[in-house]
Amino acid sequence: MRPKELCFLVAFHTTTEALALEEAARSADVPGRLIPIPTQITAGCGLAWRMPIGEKEKMKSLLTKCDLKYENIYELMI
Amino acid sequence: MDDPARVVFTANSTQSLNIAISGLFGKGDHVITTAMEHNSVLRPLYRKEAEGMELTIIPCDEKGTVRYDLLEQAVKPNTKGIVCTHGSNLTGNLVDIKRIGTFSREKGILFVVDASQTAGVFPIHMEEMGIDVLCFTGHKSLLGPQGTGGMCLRKGLEIPSFCVGGSGVQSYSKTHPAQMPTHLEAGTLNGHGIAGLSAALDWINKTGLTAIRETEQKRMRQFYEGVRKIPQVTVYGDFSTWERAPIVSLNIGDNPSEDVCDELAVGYGIATRGGAHCAPLMHEQLGTVEQGAVRFSFCYFITEEEVEKAILAVKEIAEAWT
Numbered sequence: 001m002r003p004k005e006l007c008f009l010v011a012f013h014t015t016t017e018a019l020a021l022e023e024a025a026r027s028a029d030v031p032g033r034l035i036p037i038p039t040q041i042t043a044g045c046g047l048a049w050r051m052p053i054g055e056k057e058k059m060k061s062l063l064t065k066c067d068l069k070y071e072n073i074y075e076l077m078i
Numbered sequence: 079m080d081d082p083a084r085v086v087f088t089a090n091s092t093q094s095l096n097i098a099i100s101g102l103f104g105k106g107d108h109v110i111t112t113a114m115e116h117n118s119v120l121r122p123l124y125r126k127e128a129e130g131m132e133l134t135i136i137p138c139d140e141k142g143t144v145r146y147d148l149l150e151q152a153v154k155p156n157t158k159g160i161v162c163t164h165g166s167n168l169t170g171n172l173v174d175i176k177r178i179g180t181f182s183r184e185k186g187i188l189f190v191v192d193a194s195q196t197a198g199v200f201p202i203h204m205e206e207m208g209i210d211v212l213c214f215t216g217h218k219s220l221l222g223p224q225g226t227g228g229m230c231l232r233k234g235l236e237i238p239s240f241c242v243g244g245s246g247v248q249s250y251s252k253t254h255p256a257q258m259p260t261h262l263e264a265g266t267l268n269g270h271g272i273a274g275l276s277a278a279l280d281w282i283n284k285t286g287l288t289a290i291r292e293t294e295q296k297r298m299r300q301f302y303e304g305v306r307k308i309p310q311v312t313v314y315g316d317f318s319t320w321e322r323a324p325i326v327s328l329n330i331g332d333n334p335s336e337d338v339c340d341e342l343a344v345g346y347g348i349a350t351r352g353g354a355h356c357a358p359l360m361h362e363q364l365g366t367v368e369q370g371a372v373r374f375s376f377c378y379f380i381t382e383e384e385v386e387k388a389i390l391a392v393k394e395i396a397e398a399w400t
Contacts, residue, residue, distance in 0.1 A: 016082060045246060
């Protein structure tokens with residue numbers, strides 16, 4: 001099994017929201033990437049943004065600054 | 079539009095107009111449209127009419143311009159919206175959508191615009207023009223691949239799902255997601271086509287809408303001035319203004335338009351469209367139901383020399399086929 005680590009995650013209502021966040025994060029140099037949404041969050045399909053837990057404040061301020069839409073944020077061992 | 083979530087991708091304008099018309103209007107509602115419309119507007123409206131929706135079609139004058147003076151009297155207590163094109167695909171005449179949008183706002187009714195003939199050439203500002211739904215196709219002046227199109231919805235307007243199913247999210251929900259644009263985008267989209275459309279939009283933005291429009295209108299004007307004095311030629315539409323979509327539709331004498339179209343292709347290598355143009359009421363108003371019309375379309379890449387060749391071709395055919 002792949003070793004797990006504590007991550008900061010953002011889940012979305014739609015793929016459009018996920019792509020908007022990806023673009024905003026890249027242009028603001030906020031680390032992370034889109035991943036298949038972990039089953040701990042939902043058994044459904046879709047994408048989530050995964051990033052190191054230590055960088056979470058950067059994402060929180062980006063979410064506010066860019067008024068990004070998302071479903072929820074999580075801190076999970078994945 | 080400043081919110082990408084209000085932009086929905088579809089296969090073309092027809093699909094967008096079906097989503098808008100079928101979702102917004104129903105039995106007991108009254109809707110106004112114009113005689114300039116393409117079948118992509120008319121047929122969804124006729125279908126609704128058969129289901130109990132009331133429909134009023136505003137006629138055009140002899141030049142094919144919509145009779146704005148008849149708009150006010152067309153409104154009824156149950157009028158729910160106006161659906162119309164921004165420009166005729168047969169004559170190139172524009173509709174003053176800001177005027178109709180302002181009128182719609184004053185009356186508190188919806189305004190759905192078919193921008194198939196104008197998106198990519200003319201600036202369209204939904205808020206300033208009072209547009210609630212703007213439907214577009216990717217394959218005309220937006221220069222994208224066929225099978226791409228979409229619709230822009232003003233903030234706050236909701237349209238019921240036309241189609242439900244695959245969404246890529248919320249798999250275990252029995253209902254399709256309510257969030258835009260997924261709400262109106264069931265099933266896998268034409269991703270590679272949309273990538274092509276995106277590249278085309280980059281080119282349009284780089285080149286500039288004004289430069290594109292001015293070049294196209296210049297070519298249209300050159301062609302119009304060249305053919306209008308040929309005795310056998312009848313040109314359709316309102317050329318009292320150059321603020322029009324860059325097309326010129328004509329006939330040569332009584333010759334069937336498809337024969338002229340074919341001769342232009344075979345004899346001169348010029349691609350036009352002949353026959354009927356999916357705008358039956360416009361043909362009725364122009365008296366071209368039987369003959370159809372030959373449509374010349376002028377894009378940014380057509381040169382002055384090519385326009386001269388086209389004028390000469392029309393002259394030669396007119397002289398030979400009299």
